[in-house]
Amino acid sequence: MRTPVIAGNWKMYKTGGESAAFVKEFLPMVAGVKGVEIVLAPPFPWLGLVASLTAGKKIGVASQNVHFAPEGAYTGEVSPAMVKDVGARYAIIGHSERRQYFAETDDSVNRKVKAVLAAGLVPILCLGETLAEREAGKTFEVAGRQLRAGLEGIAAPDGTKVVVAYEPVWAIGTGKTATPGQAQEVHAFLRKTLAELWGSGAADAVRILYGGSVKPENIAALMANADIDGALVGGASLKPATFAAIVKFK
C-alpha cells in the first residue's frame, strides 16, 4: 500500500510571519488526519522555522530546489545537506518553473535527484508536458523522457524513495486541471516506465503525485484513480483551511 502524499508548494509566497501564522492555524485543522503524508515547501529562509514549528506533528518540510554539490563556491545556492540540517526531509526537484525560468535541464535535474538521495532526503521529481507538447501528441514521449532522464543511474530499492510529481505545465496556476482520466493515463504510463526500469514490485512502491490546479473541489476525483497517490498543490496550499480540506480528501 502506498501512503498518499499531499504536498503544498508555496513557491515565492509568504513572509516568515505569514509562514508561522499558517502553521499555527493549520496544525489543529489536520491534527486528526491519519494515513496521509503532509508536506509543506516554504521558501528557503523559512525552512528551519516551519520545520521547528511542525516538529513532532507528522508534517514533513521540503525545499523547493537544491544545488547538486555537497558544498562549494556556488554563490546563492543551497546544498541538500544544508536543507537537511535545518530539519527538512524532502526536496522538490525539476519543477517546471525552474526548468522554464532557471535553465534547469534533464541533466541538472538528474544530478540533483542523486544528490538529494545521497543526503538522505526524499526527492519530489517534477515533470510534465507543455500545452504545445500535449497538442502535438507528445505527452507520453516528454513525460517518459523526463522520468528516465531524471532517474538515470539510480537503481531500486534506493530509487523507490523518489516521489514523482506529474505536473502538466498547462494546468499549473491556470485553473485548468487535467481531468482525472487524463492524469490517470499519464500516471499509469509513468508507473509502466518505472516497471521497465526497476521491475513491477519497485514501480508499485513509488508514489506518483498529480499537480496543476488541485483544489478541495477536485482532489477526491483525482485520488479515486489507481495510480494517483497524492497531490503537489500550489495556489490552494497558501490558505490553511483550503489546504487542510485537500489533505482531508477522504
Ligand code: 13P
Ligand atoms: P497550482 O496548484 O497553483 O496550479 O500550482 C501547481 C504547482 O506548480 C505545484 O508545484
